[in-house]
Amino acid sequence: MSLQAPRGTRDILAPESARLRALVDAFATAAELGGYGQVHSPMFEQIEVFQRVGEATDIVSKEMYQFRDPGDRHLALRPELTASLARAFVQHRPALPWKAWYEGPQFRYEKPQAGRFRQFNQVGAELFGSDDPQADVDVIALAWRFCTGLGLGQLRLVVNSLGDRADREAYLAALAAYFEERAGELSAQGRETLSRNPLRLLDSKRPADRAVTSGAPDIEDYWSPAAAEHFAAVLAGLEALGIPFERNPRLVRGLDYYRRTAFELASDALDGAQDAVGGGGRYDGLVADLGGPDVPGVGFALGVDRLLLACDAEGTFPAPPGAAEVFVVDVTGGRQASLLAEELRRAGIRVERAFDGRSMKAQMKAADRSGARWALLVGADELAGGVVSLRRMRGHEAAEAPESVQSRIPRGGVVEELARLLAEGAAEGSGS
RNA sequence: UUGACCGUAGCUCAGUUGGUUAGAGCGCCGGGUUGUGGUCCCGGAGGUCGGGGGUUCAAAUCCCCUCGGUCCGCCCA
Numbered sequence: 396m397s398l399q400a401p402r403g404t405r406d407i408l409a410p411e412s413a414r415l416r417a418l419v420d421a422f423a424t425a426a427e428l429g430g431y432g433q434v435h436s437p438m439f440e441q442i443e444v445f446q447r448v449g450e451a452t453d454i455v456s457k458e459m460y461q462f463r464d465p466g467d468r469h470l471a472l473r474p475e476l477t478a479s480l481a482r483a484f485v486q487h488r489p490a491l492p493w494k495a496w497y498e499g500p501q502f503r504y505e506k507p508q509a510g511r512f513r514q515f516n517q518v519g520a521e522l523f524g525s526d527d528p529q530a531d532v533d534v535i536a537l538a539w540r541f542c543t544g545l546g547l548g549q550l551r552l553v554v555n556s557l558g559d560r561a562d563r564e565a566y567l568a569a570l571a572a573y574f575e576e577r578a579g580e581l582s583a584q585g586r587e588t589l590s591r592n593p594l595r596l597l598d599s600k601r602p603a604d605r606a607v608t609s610g611a612p613d614i615e616d617y618w619s620p621a622a623a624e625h626f627a628a629v630l631a632g633l634e635a636l637g638i639p640f641e642r643n644p645r646l647v648r649g650l651d652y653y654r655r656t657a658f659e660l661a662s663d664a665l666d667g668a669q670d671a672v673g674g675g676g677r678y679d680g681l682v683a684d685l686g687g688p689d690v691p692g693v694g695f696a697l698g699v700d701r702l703l704l705a706c707d708a709e710g711t712f713p714a715p716p717g718a719a720e721v722f723v724v725d726v727t728g729g730r731q732a733s734l735l736a737e738e739l740r741r742a743g744i745r746v747e748r749a750f751d752g753r754s755m756k757a758q759m760k761a762a763d764r765s766g767a768r769w770a771l772l773v774g775a776d777e778l779a780g781g782v783v784s785l786r787r788m789r790g791h792e793a794a795e796a797p798e799s800v801q802s803r804i805p806r807g808g809v810v811e812e813l814a815r816l817l818a819e820g821a822a823e824g825s826g827s
Numbered sequence: 828u829u830g831a832c833c834g835u836a837g838c839u840c841a842g843u844u845g846g847u848u849a850g851a852g853c854g855c856c857g858g859g860u861u862g863u864g865g866u867c868c869c870g871g872a873g874g875u876c877g878g879g880g881g882u883u884c885a886a887a888u889c890c891c892c893u894c895g896g897u898c899c900g901c902c903c904a
Binding site for chain 2: 399402453454458475501503505506507508509510511512515516517584588595598599648649669671672673674696697698699700701702724726754755756757758759760761762763764770772774775776784786788789801
C-alpha cells in the first residue's frame with residue numbers, strides 16, 4: 396500500500412465506469428434534446444475567474460487547489476463550472492440565447508466523506524442571455540427530466556428566490572442586524588458563520604442556531620415587485636409542466652452569485668448530510684462581473700457521484716451489460732482465436748477469448764463467466780475439417796439434446812451465422 | 828482546523844485475558860483420465876495483520892505518531 400490515489404480521489408474501474416459513462420450519455424441526450432450544446436472548458440483557469448465570482452464562498456475562499464505554473468501564472472483547478480462557462484461566454488460572445496451543457500471533474504479541497512470527494516464529477520447546463528422566467532423553467536425542466544429518466548423517484552425539488560441585487564443586499568443587512576442582536580444566543584461556530592456570511596446561517600443544522608434562525612426576517616418581504624413577479628412566473632411554469640416542487644424561503648445556495656431563482660434537488664433516498672444531488676439558479680450580473688456585457692444567465696449542476704448513490708439507494712439505473720456476445724475457445728494454440736475474434740470484432744460483434752494456452756475446461760469456464768451467449772470452439776478436428784463448433788451457452792437445461800446445443804458450421808460462414816443469431820436474440824430480447 | 832469509530836488474503840469478515848507455522852466464506856488457479864461451462868468433490872496459490880516507533884521473554888492484540896476510510900459538525904455535489 397505504498398502508493399495510492401491521493402486522499403479524496405479514487406479510481407473508477409470497469410463495471411462502475413461504464414455506468415458513469417452511461418449516466419453522462421443520458422444527460423447528453425436530455426440536454427441536446429433541449430437544444431443545449433456541449434462545451435469543453437479547461438480543468439484550470441486563471442484564479443481570478445473564480446475569485447471574482449465569490450470571495451465569500453467557501454469553495455473559493457478556502458477550498459481551491461491553486462498553483463503557479465512554470466510561467467508564474469496564478470492558476471486554480473476549477474472548483475465549479477458556472478464561472479468557467481461565464482468566462483467562455485465573455486471570451487467568445489456566442490449568439491443569444493446561448494445554451495450550453497458540460498460534464499467533467501471539479502476539484503475542492505475538503506474533508507472527504509461518503510459522496511464527497513476532492514475530485515468529483517458533475518453534469519450541468521447553463522442558459523445565457525435571457526431573463527425570461529421560462530428560461531428558468533427550461534433549465535429546471537431539463538434537470539428534472541433527466542433525473543426522473545434515471546428512475547429516481549424520491550427526489551425533491553426545492554425552490555426559492557433570493558430577489559434582485561438590491562433586494563438581496565437589503566435583506567442581508569436586515570439579516571445581519573437581526574443576528575447581531577442575538578449573537579449571544581448563537582453557537583461559537585454560528586457567530587463565525589455570521590461574520591463571514593449571514594446568509595449561510597439560515598442553512599445551519601445546529602439546534603442552538605436553529606432557534607435563532609426560525610425568527611429571522613423572511614426574504615419574501617424584501618423582494619422587489621419585479622423579482623416577485625419573476626418568481627411567480629417560474630412557479631407557474633413548473634406547475635404547467637407538472638413538475639412538483641416545494642418552496643423553502645430558507646434555501647440559500649453556497650455560491651454568492653445567485654439572484655432571483657435558486658433551487659436544489661435533494662434525494663430522500665440518501666441519508667446523512669449529503670442528500671443534495673444538485674442545484675442551481677439564476678446569476679444575472681455574473682457575466683458583467685467577469686468583464687462581459689450585462690447578460691443574464693440561469694443554470695444548474697448535478698453531482699454525478701451523488702446521483703449514482705441515489706440510484707443505488709433506489710435500485711435503479713444499473714450498470715449496462717458489458718458482457719461479451721461471443722467467446723472463442725481455441726485449444727490449438729490461440730492463433731485461431733485471434734483470427735476469429737478479429738473477424739467478428741470487425742463485424743461489430745463483442746468477442747472475448749482466452750490467452751496462455753489454457754485447457755478447454757478452463758476456457759469453457761472463462762466463456763461462461765464472460766456472459767457470452769455463444770461459444771465458438773476450435774480444436775484439432777475443427778481445424779482439420781475447416782469448421783468450428785458453435786455452442787449455445789445460456790438458457791438451456793443440461794438435459795437438452797446435445798445436438799440442439801452444439802453444432803458444427805463452416806469456418807467461412809461464422810460471421811454471417813453469428814450476426815444472424817445475435818439479431819434473432821436481440822429481437823426476442825426486446826419482445827419480452 | 829477539532830471530535831468519534833474503524834483499517835487482518837482480491838472481496839466480506841473471524842482471531843478468546845498479549846502466547847507456537849494468522850483462519851473461514853466467496854473469488855482466483857489446477858485436478859476429478861480420451862477435447863466441453865454453469866452443480867458437486869479434491870487440491871493449490873495468495874497476507875510487510877495500513878505504515879513507523881515504543882512497552883514486553885513474547886504484539887494482529889497494549890501505548891504514541893502517521894496514512895487512509897466512515898460518521899458527526901461545517902459545507903456542499
